[in-house]
Amino acid sequence: MEREEARRRAAELVNKMTIEERAAQLRYNAPAILRLHIPAYNWWNEGLHGVARAGTATVFPQAIGMAAAFDEELMRDVADCIATEGRAIYNEHSVRGDRDIYKGLTFWSPNVNIFRDPRWGRGHETYGEDPYLTSRLGVAFVKGLQGEGEVMKAAACAKHYAVHSGPEGIRHEFDVHPSPKDMEETYLPAFEALVKEAGVEAVMGAYNRVNGEPCCGSKTLIEDILRRKWGFQGHFVSDCWAIEDFHERHMVTSSAKESAAMALNAGCDLNCGVTYLHILNALQNGLVTEEAITEAAVRLFTTRYLLGLFDRCEFDAIPYEVVECKEHKRLADKAAKEGIVLLKNDGVLPLDIRKLKTIGVIGPNADSRAALVGNYHGTSSEYITVLEGIQRYAGNRAKVLYSAGSHLYKNETESLAWPGDRITEAKIVAAHSDVVILCVGLDETLEGEQGDTGNSSASGDKENLFLPDSQRKLARAIAHTGKPVIFLLMSGSAINLSYASEHFNAVMQLWYPGARGGSSVADILFGEASPSGKLPVTFYDGEMEGFPEFTDYSMKGRTYRYIEQKPQFSFGFGLTYGDVAVTEAVLQEVSPEYTQEEGITGRLPEVRIKVTAENNGVFETDDVIQVYIKNLDSEYAVRNTSLCGFKRIHLETGERGTVEIKIDPRAFTVVDEKGERLVDGKHYKFYVATFQPDERSRELMGIEPVELDYTIRNI
Numbered sequence: 001m002e003r004e005e006a007r008r009r010a011a012e013l014v015n016k017m018t019i020e021e022r023a024a025q026l027r028y029n030a031p032a033i034l035r036l037h038i039p040a041y042n043w044w045n046e047g048l049h050g051v052a053r054a055g056t057a058t059v060f061p062q063a064i065g066m067a068a069a070f071d072e073e074l075m076r077d078v079a080d081c082i083a084t085e086g087r088a089i090y091n092e093h094s095v096r097g098d099r100d101i102y103k104g105l106t107f108w109s110p111n112v113n114i115f116r117d118p119r120w121g122r123g124h125e126t127y128g129e130d131p132y133l134t135s136r137l138g139v140a141f142v143k144g145l146q147g148e149g150e151v152m153k154a155a156a157c158a159k160h161y162a163v164h165s166g167p168e169g170i171r172h173e174f175d176v177h178p179s180p181k182d183m184e185e186t187y188l189p190a191f192e193a194l195v196k197e198a199g200v201e202a203v204m205g206a207y208n209r210v211n212g213e214p215c216c217g218s219k220t221l222i223e224d225i226l227r228r229k230w231g232f233q234g235h236f237v238s239d240c241w242a243i244e245d246f247h248e249r250h251m252v253t254s255s256a257k258e259s260a261a262m263a264l265n266a267g268c269d270l271n272c273g274v275t276y277l278h279i280l281n282a283l284q285n286g287l288v289t290e291e292a293i294t295e296a297a298v299r300l301f302t303t304r305y306l307l308g309l310f311d312r313c314e315f316d317a318i319p320y321e322v323v324e325c326k327e328h329k330r331l332a333d334k335a336a337k338e339g340i341v342l343l344k345n346d347g348v349l350p351l352d353i354r355k356l357k358t359i360g361v362i363g364p365n366a367d368s369r370a371a372l373v374g375n376y377h378g379t380s381s382e383y384i385t386v387l388e389g390i391q392r393y394a395g396n397r398a399k400v401l402y403s404a405g406s407h408l409y410k411n412e413t414e415s416l417a418w419p420g421d422r423i424t425e426a427k428i429v430a431a432h433s434d435v436v437i438l439c440v441g442l443d444e445t446l447e448g449e450q451g452d453t454g455n456s457s458a459s460g461d462k463e464n465l466f467l468p469d470s471q472r473k474l475a476r477a478i479a480h481t482g483k484p485v486i487f488l489l490m491s492g493s494a495i496n497l498s499y500a501s502e503h504f505n506a507v508m509q510l511w512y513p514g515a516r517g518g519s520s521v522a523d524i525l526f527g528e529a530s531p532s533g534k535l536p537v538t539f540y541d542g543e544m545e546g547f548p549e550f551t552d553y554s555m556k557g558r559t560y561r562y563i564e565q566k567p568q569f570s571f572g573f574g575l576t577y578g579d580v581a582v583t584e585a586v587l588q589e590v591s592p593e594y595t596q597e598e599g600i601t602g603r604l605p606e607v608r609i610k611v612t613a614e615n616n617g618v619f620e621t622d623d624v625i626q627v628y629i630k631n632l633d634s635e636y637a638v639r640n641t642s643l644c645g646f647k648r649i650h651l652e653t654g655e656r657g658t659v660e661i662k663i664d665p666r667a668f669t670v671v672d673e674k675g676e677r678l679v680d681g682k683h684y685k686f687y688v689a690t691f692q693p694d695e696r697s698r699e700l701m702g703i704e705p706v707e708l709d710y711t712i713r714n715i
Contacts, residue, residue, distance in 0.1 A: 001150055001306060003233060009310075010301035013038075016133065019212070019290055022297040023279040028237070028272045030300075039305065043270055045105035047145065047154070048125055048376040049184075050332075050516070054102040055303040056381055057140035058328040058515075062374030063111065065511030067127035068574070069338035070624040070646050072140040078335060079144030081328045082107070083154035087318045101381035105307050106155045107145060108237070110208045112138040112190035113165050116558050119446040121460030122165035122491020124374055124512065125560055128536025129559040129571060131186055132643050132664055135193035138506055142198035146439065151308040153315055158194040159204035159241055162221055163187045169459030169551050172242075173249040175209040178553045180675025186555050189584050189666075192230055199553035201303055203232040205268065207242045214250050214434075217241045217259070222267035229599070237270040238263060244275050246257050261287035269296035299356075318429065319390050324381055327518065328358045336513040336520035338622065338648075341537075342531040343497065344507040348484050350527025350577055350619075351435060356398045360433030362426045362478060363440045363488070364408045364471065371490040372517050375444040380515030382577050386439050386488065389518030393526055398491075401429045405478075407447060420470075423477050437525070438478050438504070440471045441490035441510070455476040463648045465496040465544060472499070479503040494539040509535070519635040530577040530621035532648075533562055534691075539569035542626070544694055560692060561638040572626050572643065572692035573700065579617030580651060582625065583689040585706040586610045597665065602679025604666075605712055606667040611688055612658050623690045625659055628705075629667045633681025636670035641693060644686075668712065684710045687691035 014022060016036055023075045024031055032040040046052035049060040060066065060078050063090045069075075086105055093103045112134050115123040127134040138158070147153035163176045178187060194200040203215035203226060203483035213220055217239040226232045246252050260275050278371055282288045284479040304310065316337055322328070341347070365371040367387040373380075386391070391400050404413060405426035409418040446468070451460040454592075466472065471679040473514070476499075478485055484652035500507050508531065523547055525528045538560050540547065546559050555562050560571035587609050594603030611625050627712070631637035644667035647659045668684065669677050687693035689705030700706060 006305035010639040057378035062512035065339040075140040076144035118494040157202035160206035164206035240272040300567040341533040366439035376513035389522035475573040532622035534574040541568040577619035578621030
């Protein structure tokens with residue numbers, strides 16, 4: 001159904017409602033209107049990495065782990081699976097009259113906020129620190145979730161709009177003052193791409209204020225930018241209980257009715273919370289109009305019509321048997337394997353099971369289900385921890401010994417025991433093992449959203465980049481055993497890996513790899529698959545001395561584009577078991593006629609780069625070809641380089657392959673201090689490799705990227 005037709009039908013239906021009925025439909029738990037044959041509908045559902053909180057569903061790796069795959073096609077396929085399972089769950093529940101929360105078809109995903117600061121607890125919900133990578137993966141997710149047929153398969157939601165990435169503890173009253181340059185260059189591009197390219201059906205506002213305006217009541221963000229500048233036609237939803245913050249914490253209004261009016265008048269159609277219970281009071285006091293209430297209701301029912309909720313559609317026939325089906329589980333396994341990042345390997349990996357009699361598995365995350373799934377997750381019918389994955393793979397071929405080694409964050413695992421009560425056992429396991437697999441890290445109780453159980457001390461954020469002290473003591477103890485050690489980190493963010501890099505034979509970042517992720521990890525460890533993930537965030541060195549304050553939203557000194565010190569591991573870095581190198585890159589202008597894009601001063605070239613890569617290693621592998629650009633002329637260019645294209649490639653041993661990468665046209669633009677995007681300068685340099693062209697990555701890889709010079713003509 002075309003949007004115009006859906007809106008026409010929505011307007012006809014809304015016009016049959018009383019004003020009281022229209023106002024009631026603006027709440028996330030919209031009630032039924034029986035006389036009009038409108039069933040109740042709960043708008044709140046989550047699908048960050050699988051249908052969440054609605055019972056059994058395929059649990060994919062956490063978003064940051066999927067981002068590490070640098071794979072648009074994978075992201076689209078995962079989102080399509082989520083929509084398919086969401087439809088199956090909706091079909092079965094709605095036919096039985098169960099229209100409870102988390103059972104609808106409006107998924108409040110993806111989270112395309114920029115992971116600008118490694119301390120932010122919710123960063124693992126995002127696609128990392130780069131606006132271009134976030135845009136490409138976000139667009140793919142939205143297209144996969146919504147589909148591109150006559151009926152929308154499910155509705156996606158771009159959140160949290162805008163300029164939101166901590167601190168969690170003050171998000172309800174925090175006022176962000178980003179520069180116009182940072183807004184246009186970093187914080188808004190992903191949202192713009194999801195609106196213009198993917199046609200995302202919903203946008204969710206953030207809790208914080210931006211330049212004095214609460215995001216869910218900001219005419220600047222919602223009306224001026226989102227609807228007028230970008231042409232957004234879907235509905236806008238508040239974050240949960242964010243409108244209440246207007247008068248309770250932001251203090252920009254003095255009552256609930258004023259807050260409801262401020263949000264509605266700014267263009268917020270749907271209230272996750274209860275403040276819109278005061279809409280009619282606001283109407284009676286002349287703070288809002290019937291027309292504003294009606295318009296919001298029409299937008300919401302337009303979405304419901306686009307989803308086919310008042311008609312029969314092809315998706316009604318999706319059977320419940322698709323939930324956690326074999327195809328979806330295989331895709332989850334693929335996603336986990338593609339996202340695992342190998343950061344160090346002195347040759348110990350992959351392990352040869354034929355040469356091992358005993359394998360020691362140690363660490364608080366080795367047998368942890370919580371560390372598999374991150375947050376905003378569903379329920380799996382089967383969990384395979386790292387320990388279980390190794391045990392299943394080893395079978396009768398090798399004995400697997402296990403010790404938790406330490407509590408995740410407490411000094412002891414048993415309340416009456418001495419501090420470090422499992423370290424001796426860990427040493428014993430190491431002493432009796434041919435190789436040690438040390439699995440440490442965090443889970444959603446240590447990094448997550450404000451209010452989540454267990455991380456209240458920092459409201460979900462990390463206070464620093466170190467592992468908990470209990471785990472650091474364990475790591476030191478294992479390092480002194482003299483055994484070969486493979487260090488596995490399960491976290492959704494950067495952790496200080498200086499000790500691990502120096503003392504252990506291999507270091508691998510697993511993220512939160514999904515419900516059955518332990519099986520995928522085992523396949524990587526034992527060479528059934530090669531790691532091929534790349535870091536979507538920078539891993540900073542040391543204690544972040546001189547790093548900007550958490551509350552400082554300036555991009556200066558942040559992320560790979562503006563970092564001023566040498567990182568520990570760079571954005572885009574990741575090793576494989578193969579030996580892939582770019583041998584040739586040829587730049588091609590598709591057309592001599594440059595294009596003009598609305599809102600950009602200057603004409604943009606259309607450029608593709610044909611890249612040849614060769615695997616000189618003894619293992620077949622995937623790898624990610626990455627292209628970075630540097631503007632050599634403009635004073636407004638980012639300090640370092642920017643990712644402007646990427647593509648996965650699979651190469652057998654000794655194979656040479658070719659991929660063609662389309663360069664993001666916006667890569668040729670810069671943003672001035674007024675926030676204007678323009679083409680400024682003629683001379684550019686491209687860097688093509690399987691890594692970022694910074695000093696640290698070159699040092700670790702031991703090879704140089706291919707460099708290409710390019711000049712824009714006739715600007």
